[in-house]
Amino acid sequence: MPADARACAERAVSEGARLVWIFADRIEDKPVLHYVVDDGELRHWVMPVEGEVSSIAAGVPAADWYEREIAERFGVTFRGSIEGRPLTRVEPAETLRRHESGEVSTVLYGPIRSGVVESARWIVETAGEDFVDVYPSMFFKHRGLEERFVGTPLELAPFVAEHVSGATASSHAAAFCRTVEKAVGIEVPERARAARAVLVELERIHQHLDSLAKLADDGSLSVGSAVTFAVKERVHRLLCDATGNRFSRGVICVGGTRFDVFERLRACCERDLDAAERHAIAAIDGLTGTQSLLDRLIGTGRLTKSEVEAYGGVGPVARGSGISCDVRTRDGYLYTPLRGEEARERNGDAVSRALVRMSEVRRSFQLVRNALDANPSGEYLARGRLSDGSALARVESPQGELLYFVRFANGSIARVAIRSASFANWPLFVPSLPGNIFTDFSFIEHSFGAVQAEVDR
Amino acid sequence: MSWIGLGLRGGVLTTRYPLAPDEMPGAYRGAIEPLDAPAERQTLGANSCLSNAIEPGARRAGVDRARCFQCAQCTRVAPDAFSAIPHFELANVEGPADAVRERLRRRARTFGRSVHVRHVDAGSDGSEEQELMAIFNPFYDVNRLGIFLTATPRHADVLIVTGVVTHAMREPLMRAFEAMPEPKAVVALGTSACSGGIFAGSRSVVGPVSAILPVDVMIPGTPPAPLSILHGLWVTLGRAIARGTTV
Numbered sequence: 001m002p003a004d005a006r007a008c009a010e011r012a013v014s015e016g017a018r019l020v021w022i023f024a025d026r027i028e029d030k031p032v033l034h035y036v037v038d039d040g041e042l043r044h045w046v047m048p049v050e051g052e053v054s055s056i057a058a059g060v061p062a063a064d065w066y067e068r069e070i071a072e073r074f075g076v077t078f079r080g081s082i083e084g085r086p087l088t089r090v091e092p093a094e095t096l097r098r099h100e101s102g103e104v105s106t107v108l109y110g111p112i113r114s115g116v117v118e119s120a121r122w123i124v125e126t127a128g129e130d131f132v133d134v135y136p137s138m139f140f141k142h143r144g145l146e147e148r149f150v151g152t153p154l155e156l157a158p159f160v161a162e163h164v165s166g167a168t169a170s171s172h173a174a175a176f177c178r179t180v181e182k183a184v185g186i187e188v189p190e191r192a193r194a195a196r197a198v199l200v201e202l203e204r205i206h207q208h209l210d211s212l213a214k215l216a217d218d219g220s221l222s223v224g225s226a227v228t229f230a231v232k233e234r235v236h237r238l239l240c241d242a243t244g245n246r247f248s249r250g251v252i253c254v255g256g257t258r259f260d261v262f263e264r265l266r267a268c269c270e271r272d273l274d275a276a277e278r279h280a281i282a283a284i285d286g287l288t289g290t291q292s293l294l295d296r297l298i299g300t301g302r303l304t305k306s307e308v309e310a311y312g313g314v315g316p317v318a319r320g321s322g323i324s325c326d327v328r329t330r331d332g333y334l335y336t337p338l339r340g341e342e343a344r345e346r347n348g349d350a351v352s353r354a355l356v357r358m359s360e361v362r363r364s365f366q367l368v369r370n371a372l373d374a375n376p377s378g379e380y381l382a383r384g385r386l387s388d389g390s391a392l393a394r395v396e397s398p399q400g401e402l403l404y405f406v407r408f409a410n411g412s413i414a415r416v417a418i419r420s421a422s423f424a425n426w427p428l429f430v431p432s433l434p435g436n437i438f439t440d441f442s443f444i445e446h447s448f449g450a451v452q453a454e455v456d457r
Numbered sequence: 458m459s460w461i462g463l464g465l466r467g468g469v470l471t472t473r474y475p476l477a478p479d480e481m482p483g484a485y486r487g488a489i490e491p492l493d494a495p496a497e498r499q500t501l502g503a504n505s506c507l508s509n510a511i512e513p514g515a516r517r518a519g520v521d522r523a524r525c526f527q528c529a530q531c532t533r534v535a536p537d538a539f540s541a542i543p544h545f546e547l548a549n550v551e552g553p554a555d556a557v558r559e560r561l562r563r564r565a566r567t568f569g570r571s572v573h574v575r576h577v578d579a580g581s582d583g584s585e586e587q588e589l590m591a592i593f594n595p596f597y598d599v600n601r602l603g604i605f606l607t608a609t610p611r612h613a614d615v616l617i618v619t620g621v622v623t624h625a626m627r628e629p630l631m632r633a634f635e636a637m638p639e640p641k642a643v644v645a646l647g648t649s650a651c652s653g654g655i656f657a658g659s660r661s662v663v664g665p666v667s668a669i670l671p672v673d674v675m676i677p678g679t680p681p682a683p684l685s686i687l688h689g690l691w692v693t694l695g696r697a698i699a700r701g702t703t704v
Contacts, residue, residue: 116590168583227464250527259533
């Protein structure tokens with residue numbers, strides 16, 4: 001255990017690495033901090049907490065939310081951290097600071113908002129139409145999922161992962177299982193790896209379509225939204241037929257898949273995948289050909305490349321600002337690796353993020369076909385022996401890089417920590433707003449495509 | 458091609474359900490059917506259930522559908538004692554079905570021919586919202602049944618709550634309910650909202666919706682399929698009978 005993991009991480013970031021995650025654990029009742037960075041490879045340092053820890057958030061903005069969560073939920077004190085409102089605790093409305101001057105007013109937006117949306121609160125300071133400043137107030141949906149894992153039998157633990165974010169259940173189950181497999185040393189059979197790749201790519205398709213359909217709806221494009229939601233429905237029907245659940249839940253397990261889902265996926269995709277792809281491309285072409293929608297998206301919610309780098313953004317949000325960060329090109333978890341350039345755009349606005357999603361939808365159809373065509377034979381499940389240890393692993397969820405940390409003690413799960421892509425990206429929502437007007441809020445929000453459930457856990 | 462052209466070319470996709478029957482794919486794990494089996498086989502299934510939905514019985518086990526989150530793990534460890542069926546009409550009410558239906562029907566009469574629904578997320582996993590949105594897509598199009606979404610509780614007849622109720626959402630949820638005019642109905646959508654699901658008994662959450670609000674109709678499912686939601690809303694309006702959750 002190096003004495004100062006914090007200093008190692010800070011130095012790596014100053015040399016160009018990306019801060020991925022800071023999280024806390026308890027070993028023999030003493031808190032320890034884990035620092036994770038990516039300099040082309042994942043680097044991971046651990047240190048015991050003795051007294052106060054110096055904050056690195058002043059130089060590394062990406063550290064801010066992690067440090068605040070650890071401070072508020074783990075009781076670790078960070079010296080010199082950025083002052084701000086609590087992130088994970090709900091402030092009573094009465095105690096919120098309100099502006100005295102008549103020009104700027106404080107608006108509490110949420111936790112219940114109009115439409116069918118997840119609960120979250122934004123404290124918005126606005127001068128009529130323009131955003132002045134925005135503060136997030138999260139964790140309204142905190143369900144204690146990391147604690148729910150502790151002691152859960154390994155057979156059943158992937159079901160808990162699927163409850164972290166039901167909309168991206170396969171990504172969460174795959175990330176959790178990969179982490180356990182790495183900790184314990186299980187080699188997943190090829191057939192199961194191919195099936196997982198198909199499930200995660202189909203999930204990416206339905207989640208990207210969800211985000212695009214909501215953008216179309218924000219732009220009052222009723223038919224465009226209905227057509228796009230209809231394609232999403234086709235993917236859910238395909239998954240339901242192949243896996244028994246519309247969000248492909250209950251399929252991925254430690255060591256492979258719970259049943260030989262690959263064969264079912266192949267049959268259902270043979271029947272329905274071409275039609276789904278045809279409809280998806282028609283919807284995407286329709287959206288990119290509708291000037292009134294593009295007008296609302298171009299220049300909206302702009303994030304510069306340096307802002308995204310500073311805050312450690314991932315997924316389509318980062319790729320929309322020209323940053324290459326797709327786990328699929330690196331870790332080789334997919335059965336057939338993603339070859340060639342990642343989908344990237346340069347402008348960093350809402351339309352760039354939408355265009356990235358559109359390219360990824362097209363490419364995901366291809367990745368599904370590649371995995372199905374490979375048709376690896378053999379077992380779909382490998383068994384391993386549980387041993388104490390820990391590991392960290394990641395997958396590319398529809399929202400971006402998703403990491404799990406799992407530690408075993410005395411033959412059962414002692415600690416699970418989750419770094420979701422939505423959590424990594426939400427701090428960027430704050431710098432994306434100034435310069436925009438209130439009616440742009442939903443466009444920017446949907447261009448992020450975040451799942452609040454995986455932020456709050 | 459124009460949007461109108463694209464929309465028309467798709468043809469009519471919309472189900473006639475609940476006015477005519479519809480079904481889920483045969484592989485859908487909607488509900489667990491207990492089979493006659495020895496006690497130790499029933500217990501094996503019960504021990505593999507993360508949400509304690511299974512109670513071993515004399516000849517066959519009891520399965521609480523409000524607790525079942527459709528993982529079907531019991532059917533894998535004890536296939537002779539449990540089987541998964543593609544059943545989707547899972548809505549449940551408290552009390553005798555006929556009496557409840559009459560009460561719901563009387564109340565629905567005051568809603569008139571159109572019903573306005575308000576949604577509140579009390580701590581969902583994010584998929585229940587997407588399935589609730591799906592009932593407005595062209596495959597289900599609930600507007601044809603006179604069911605509409607409304608942005609404010611003041612205009613709402615029916616409150617749909619998703620997710621297990623978290624500590625932070627308890628008060629906002631109560632306030633939304635209190636802001637609704639009488640008569641009103643409350644629907645718990647999803648297994649976590651109905652019973653707490655895998656969070657039942659956890660100190661991190663308050664509990665199921667019924668812990669703080671009078672729930673009229675429960676629609677289990679993780680997440681409930683759009684057809685299940687349609688059925689549940691039809692039950693809420695007194696147009697269909699709920700069959701009960703325990704089988």
